[in-house]
Amino acid sequence: MKLNKKVQVLYGIGVSYAIVDQIFAQWILYFYLPPESSGLKPIMAPALISIALAISRIVDMITDPTIGYLSDKINTRWGRRIPFIAVGSIPLGITTIAFFYPPTGNPTSSFIYLAIIGSLFFTFYTIVGAPYNALIPEIGNTMEERLDLSTWQSLFRLLYTAIAMIIPGLLIKVLGKGDTLIGIRYMVFILSIISIIGGFVTVFGVKEKNYSKGEVSKISFRETINSLKSYKSFYFYLLGLLFFFVGFNTLRATMNYYVEDIMGYGKAQITLASAILFGMSALFFYPTNKISKKIGYRKVMLGCLGLLIIFTGMLYFLGKILPTSFGFVLFALLGIPVAGGAFIFPPAMLSEISNKISEKTGNKIEGICFGIQGFFLKLAFMLSILVLPFILVWNNNGSGNVTKDGIYMTAIFSVISFIISAYFYYKYEE
Template identity: 30%
Template sequence: MNRTEKLPYKVKLGYGIGQMADSIPYNMFSIYFLFFLTDAAGLPAALGGTISMIALLWDAVTDPVVGHMSDTCTSRFGRRRPFMLVSLLPLSITMVLLFVPVAFGTAASIAYYVLIALLFRTFYTGFVIPYFSLGAEITQDYDERVTIQCMAGYFIYIAVWAVTAGPMVVIDRVVKSGVSYGNAWTIAAAVFAVVGLCCGLVSWRSLKGREMADQRTLHMDQRAVSLSSVFKSYLPLLKDKIMIYLILLRLTFIFSGAVSTAAFVYLMSSNLGLNEAQQALYWTFYSIIYIIAIAICNVLSNKTEKKAALIATVTLSITASVFFYFHNINSFGELIVFTCLCSLCSACFWTVGATLVYDYNEVVEFKGGKRQEGAISGLILFSQKVGSAIAIWLSGLLLSGVGYDGMAEVQTETVKQGILFLNTLAPAIISLTSIICVILYPINRKNFALLKKALALKNEGKEYSTEGFEKLL
């Protein structure tokens, strides 16, 4: 099946709304879980970082398994959508339980947060791998894929705004009504868990019938999932240089992003002294800036090339990060300027960068005769989780190493400098590897068009030529 037609707007919208069900729990965990553990649950930063790392490494392990399961699922309801539906409610429940301030003693509290975090990341994987895989199935058009990811990107930053500004508003108001600070976090998590659940259900319903129907019975002989079957499905992918470039790109970019994301709330609260209302105002500006950045990235990608857009925006972000490390971020205004300069990079990665993965699916189908959206998504998200896990763990260690104390009212200058490093210079250094991976990635608009044409002929049993896209094979 060759899907190159323009998608109906309601399908694009439905797919985009599903990003809310992904981004709300993702950002609650990435932005606030470590901060909650140190400043609400009272755990040391190193322990908080270790808990986050354990959960993310487990998430990484489950990614390939869920990807393989969704590729080989033979349900009459489709390969992807049943996983999305089954995962949504438990994902919402465990997100709330993550932000419950327990007081069982240090060891028992650690055990509680590790267990809930493992469950949370399992259900998150159960939703996001099939959802992300569907992006490659609903269209095979080179530019249309950018369009649907830009639609999803708008919802990413709507979710980011909701999940960053929103909790601070809820917490501020709930605390003023007499509820404890820790319990206010639980209420805030519950509010946004419900929002994420509703958006996920809307997306699940909107994508009915959009899976590639001829693929649902492709693997009828592989119903049993075993470690050997999972390994065999991934081995050819792991030998492919394009997949290696994609894995390294996602791992390094997510690593750099996770370092700054985990430390960003500390930058606002400790270095700049912003209260909850000021932080909520920042996140509102942040989301507006990024939504504008997505539109710019869409134009850049369509007018030039995906790789060129990524290289240009990552270079701008690195330059801004190095400048502000030495200049320092001294005010709310400078924080906004820093965000503006870095926004194009992040927006481009989450939209244009995601379609690099989608375009690789046709290469896999041409070489192996079958589509493996779930397996490819599983490997890519595996690399993201490993990068996030190590980054958050190292962030916690560095914060502890420079003397961060979540119970202290004022942090030392050494602590503030460490926080600034995590938000600026550290991500800039890591991002240099991302640029190299983008340069080496070989798929472009021209050779992708030739590949699709040959793939259509091959699937019809007709003669075809690999001229013009040999290096993709």
């Protein structure tokens, strides 16, 4: 059956888990290791934060290929992928909220709590995310349909991420009424509810069995992994993706610090900076899509990385050579390459790669392909969150506080990550 626009839109709405993704990227570190001007107190030492989140990422990295493999093998009357989204959406929202209610006063208890909640969060994130992405080659039976599904997913991901970056500052101010802790908790609760609702729109709106051929993988986990070993471009793509998101996640996590500590503005300007970045990204979404159809993904992706290297490098000079107000211009410029690199390309590129692999192997193993991609995406989060607390306290003389030198060094770290990513995308054969 041919996919109509309604089904494509209902599929796209289900990427609402991007909201909790953004909450984690932008607010977890801010909450547990806040800047001096935030009104919050550090909950535990930077080293304990890094270890706790690293533990949760290790758990997550194990579940990614496992969930992908299971969704390739399972066969229900609702399909292979939809049941996972239905089971995981509510627990994912609950664990997101739980991040912001840690026990305080005892660093050991806080550490154990963060490690456990983080592990549960990423497990449910995988249960929802990997099968959701694998729906693209599952219900899209032509390249055009898969591209349309990827485009709608990218459009809604952009929307949800923009909401999760733009609205929080306003919600914290209005609902908190001067109390940052209460404001953040209300903000997280509201956004988590929106995330859950979006997931169930896809669960009830997309009848997977009407479009899927109902085929399942007939080979074991080991045989599946062995069948992927000969596809070098798949791994060049994954390595390029890994280092891109190490750099991008670092940028996302440090935007608040740049606005407040480098540029000297308040939480309302965090909202403005986010609106500028994602507004510009939205403007370049359609042109990026059109150019990619003509010359392919690889060349455009390399161009995006070139721009990211230049504009991210300029952040290092903000408040030194460049006036602090120029930061808003830089956020706008960064939005141009983010449109393609962070939104359009990951689902579109892997949909074609996984479909080609499934055709060559004779087994429908798209789920594990997206599970492996999820492994690399989570590894990127783990790497950035592992080193970021140490970078942020650069030259603090043992005080444990975030420094301006540390914030500037995050730009250098991101630039290095983008350069490595460009190398692997250059090696990738489209």
